[in-house]
Amino acid sequence: xxxxxxxxxxxxxxxxxxxxxxxxxxxxxxxxxxxxxxxxxxxxxxxxxxxxxxxxxxxxxxxxxxxxxxxxxxxxxxxxxxxxxxxxxxxxxxxxxxxxxxxxxxxxxxxxxxxxxxxxxxxxxxxxxxxxxxxxxxxxxxxxxxxxxxxxxxxxxxxxxxxxxxxxxxxxxxxxxxxx
Numbered sequence: 001x002x003x004x005x006x007x008x009x010x011x012x013x014x015x016x017x018x019x020x021x022x023x024x025x026x027x028x029x030x031x032x033x034x035x036x037x038x039x040x041x042x043x044x045x046x047x048x049x050x051x052x053x054x055x056x057x058x059x060x061x062x063x064x065x066x067x068x069x070x071x072x073x074x075x076x077x078x079x080x081x082x083x084x085x086x087x088x089x090x091x092x093x094x095x096x097x098x099x100x101x102x103x104x105x106x107x108x109x110x111x112x113x114x115x116x117x118x119x120x121x122x123x124x125x126x127x128x129x130x131x132x133x134x135x136x137x138x139x140x141x142x143x144x145x146x147x148x149x150x151x152x153x154x155x156x157x158x159x160x161x162x163x164x165x166x167x168x169x170x171x172x173x174x175x176x177x178x179x180x
Contacts, residue, residue, distance in 0.1 A: 110160035
């Protein structure tokens with residue numbers, strides 16, 4: 001897990017530091033990829049990434065980031081996460097539900113940044129559906145010691161060099177999809 005984390009961080013930093021040289025697109029009909037192409041590439045990246053980074057805002061408005069083990073995004077790009085109900089992220093989401101998720105596919109060096117609104121879900125039926133066997137040792141009490149976070153997307157940015165989806169050559173602004 002430590003090596004996987006190091007690879008994730010190194011790859012993400014590498015993507016931020018390297019300029020993208022190919023063509024680009026913005027969200028409002030300028031040259032570039034279609035919304036369908038962006039969503040398909042994003043879904044591949046999000047499904048291939050074994051972890052993501054969840055960024056919340058603390059009580060002072062300072063961004064706080066942590067590595068999470070997400071479920072594969074739903075058809076509308078809703079993302080579910082599991083957490084300890086006593087964690088800092090829960091307090092931070094209660095205080096300000098605006099969150100950001102960052103995914104990196106280390107094989108292709110593609111990434112997705114998804115901005116959305118988080119909702120805490122403590123419904124036992126949902127918790128039973130959305131539980132991973134590998135979490136057994138983390139959540140010994142699935143009733144009171146396990147909580148879901150549901151993230152409804154507002155927009156996402158996508159970079160996938162292998163799909164020809166890259167940022168503006170001058171500003172590096174990634175291509176963007178806005179959700180209704």
